[in-house]
Amino acid sequence: MSTVSPSAVSAKPSAPTAPTASAGAELALHGVRLGHPDGVAVPGPVDLRIAPGELLTVVGPSGCGKTTLLRTLAGLLPPLEGRVTQDGEPIRRPGADRALVFQHDALLPWRSVRANVELPLAIRRVPRAERRGSAEEWLERVGLGGHARKLPHQLSGGQRQRVQLARALAARPRAVLMDEPFGALDAHTRAGMQDLLVEILRGTGATVVFVTHDVDEAIHLGDRVALFATGDVLGVPHPRVRDARQAPDTAALRRRVLDSL
Amino acid sequence: MSAASRRTGATSAGRRLVRVASPLAALGIWQLLTSYDVNLWLRFEQFPTVVEVASALGDRIGTEAYWQDLGHSLRRIAVGFLLAAVLGVAAGTAVARSRWAADILGPLVEVVRPIPAIALVPVAILLLPSNEQGIVFITCAAALFPVLVSTRHAVRALNPVWEEAVLTLGGSRARVLFSVVLPGALPGIFGGLSVGIGVSWICVISAEMISGEYGVGYRTWQDYTVVDYPGVFVGMATIGALGWLTSTAVETLGRRVTAWLPRPTARVPAGVPARAAGTPASIASASASVSAVRRPEKEPVP
Numbered sequence: 001m002s003t004v005s006p007s008a009v010s011a012k013p014s015a016p017t018a019p020t021a022s023a024g025a026e027l028a029l030h031g032v033r034l035g036h037p038d039g040v041a042v043p044g045p046v047d048l049r050i051a052p053g054e055l056l057t058v059v060g061p062s063g064c065g066k067t068t069l070l071r072t073l074a075g076l077l078p079p080l081e082g083r084v085t086q087d088g089e090p091i092r093r094p095g096a097d098r099a100l101v102f103q104h105d106a107l108l109p110w111r112s113v114r115a116n117v118e119l120p121l122a123i124r125r126v127p128r129a130e131r132r133g134s135a136e137e138w139l140e141r142v143g144l145g146g147h148a149r150k151l152p153h154q155l156s157g158g159q160r161q162r163v164q165l166a167r168a169l170a171a172r173p174r175a176v177l178m179d180e181p182f183g184a185l186d187a188h189t190r191a192g193m194q195d196l197l198v199e200i201l202r203g204t205g206a207t208v209v210f211v212t213h214d215v216d217e218a219i220h221l222g223d224r225v226a227l228f229a230t231g232d233v234l235g236v237p238h239p240r241v242r243d244a245r246q247a248p249d250t251a252a253l254r255r256r257v258l259d260s261l
Numbered sequence: 262m263s264a265a266s267r268r269t270g271a272t273s274a275g276r277r278l279v280r281v282a283s284p285l286a287a288l289g290i291w292q293l294l295t296s297y298d299v300n301l302w303l304r305f306e307q308f309p310t311v312v313e314v315a316s317a318l319g320d321r322i323g324t325e326a327y328w329q330d331l332g333h334s335l336r337r338i339a340v341g342f343l344l345a346a347v348l349g350v351a352a353g354t355a356v357a358r359s360r361w362a363a364d365i366l367g368p369l370v371e372v373v374r375p376i377p378a379i380a381l382v383p384v385a386i387l388l389l390p391s392n393e394q395g396i397v398f399i400t401c402a403a404a405l406f407p408v409l410v411s412t413r414h415a416v417r418a419l420n421p422v423w424e425e426a427v428l429t430l431g432g433s434r435a436r437v438l439f440s441v442v443l444p445g446a447l448p449g450i451f452g453g454l455s456v457g458i459g460v461s462w463i464c465v466i467s468a469e470m471i472s473g474e475y476g477v478g479y480r481t482w483q484d485y486t487v488v489d490y491p492g493v494f495v496g497m498a499t500i501g502a503l504g505w506l507t508s509t510a511v512e513t514l515g516r517r518v519t520a521w522l523p524r525p526t527a528r529v530p531a532g533v534p535a536r537a538a539g540t541p542a543s544i545a546s547a548s549a550s551v552s553a554v555r556r557p558e559k560e561p562v563p
Contacts, residue, residue: 074429075429076428099429102422108445109522119430120430123431
């Protein structure tokens with residue numbers, strides 16, 4: 001996403017925050033040991049730098065600590081050892097800069113779809129009228145313009161994830177941390193959601209860390225793929241190009257990622 | 262009109278008929294037993310007939326004293342119950358959210374909770390300057406614990422993902438409290454409020470009987486001491502009607518503020534009071550089904 005052109009930035013809906021605030025954050029882990037204080041630590045120290053505006057996908061088998069990585073980056077969980085930083089500053093607590101998108105059921109079920117999307121704007125004390133307009137625009141962008149007044153349980157799983165995307169992006173976070181956001185969706189819906197994600201991330205400039213256990217999803221979406229098990233970070237030859245699936249270098253990367261699992 | 266909706270319409274009319282017929286039949290049996298002075302181990306000679314009670318009620322309704330008593334009891338309930346609701350929700354939330362509050366309040370709550378509120382009458386007399394305040398105190402103590410305990414459970418059962426979502430959107434502790442904890446716990450809180458309003462009535466009437474100067478309970482006891490049995494039954498009917506009215510109000514409010522809960526639709530025919538969503542049992546089952554959905558899918562640690 002680092003190749004976003006300025007014209008693409010100006011095409012987005014009226015930003016409630018200053019343009020500088022929506023530039024991507026640099027996230028880094030320096031010799032970090034991940035884990036819960038009273039649980040099992042994730043093996044191996046992690047050293048990782050995620051460039052501003054980059055889309056890094058993280059692949060690994062289920063239960064290897066990918067979610068722990070995201071929660072640590074979000075600031076919900078302090079690292080057992082080492083330093084976690086955003087633009088060189090240590091991350092101590094969760095904040096609006098780093099939105100977390102959950103696998104599912106993270107919408108507040110008593111709030112309408114629109115009220116859910118308005119929530120981060122309300123937290124930022126955006127005036128009511130502006131926040132309503134902004135939420136409507138985001139819902140249009142994720143293709144749910146007509147569903148603003150519904151409650152989350154009245155939507156399908158895929159629709160709910162689209163609302164979560166809109167909510168996470170509405171306040172223009174500088175980084176978006178995504179925890180298998182499409183993991184519970186069927187293959188067809190999942191491909192549509194990937195296209196939508198690429199579409200709506202275009203122009204936000206946000207840094208994205210996208211955790212998945214689906215190798216094809218990781219290779220399609222990422223600028224780079226981090227292999228959680230080995231700690232390798234591999235460059236993706238053709239990021240977000242659907243037609244590049246059969247390309248030899250993509251196939252080689254795919255084999256390498258699969259071997260690591 | 263489709264055949265299906267005609268059929269549900271018929272069912273609803275039938276059920277309504279049963280609902281009206283059941284109390285009428287009870288009144289009819291009462292009238293028969295008492296007017297024939299039946300004495301079959303249970304003795305009905307002294308028991309007032311329905312007609313006597315009805316005429317006593319007719320007389321009482323015309324008097325100012327009746328409405329004055331009613332007003333006194335209602336005011337005591339309103340103040341005591343509202344106090345209990347506020348204190349119970351605040352304390353229940355604190356105990357569930359803060360280790361300090363749990364350590365400080367937890368043992369106190371567990372020790373005071375088993376004491377029947379009406380047994381606190383001596384405490385009320387010692388502590389409070391007036392009878393009136395004592396009755397409100399008893400009413401409040403009665404409703405406090407059901408509200409506190411169900412709030413505590415509801416807050417503990419909240420899906421942690423909601424809180425984390427709000428935190429990573431930049432929300433403060435206060436934002437989490439007012440946007441996640443309280444709205445999310447409302448179904449459980451209303452379960453406690455429904456139980457609490459019932460217990461409040463029991464205790465306000467008892468307290469009035471012991472130490473009141475006005476009020477429906479006081480009047481009922483007075484009628485008993487002067488052997489005015491129809492008057493006693495007027496008092497009982499009044500208590501029943503008031504209790505029904507107030508608990509319906511609580512349940513209606515509860516249904517309204519928890520309208521977001523996913524509920525099976527069109528199962529209960531329109532027009533029949535639906536299986537009350539605000540009753541403790543159904544609230545518990547509703548929140549249980551919600552929390553079943555809420556269970557985190559993934560353990561954050563391998």
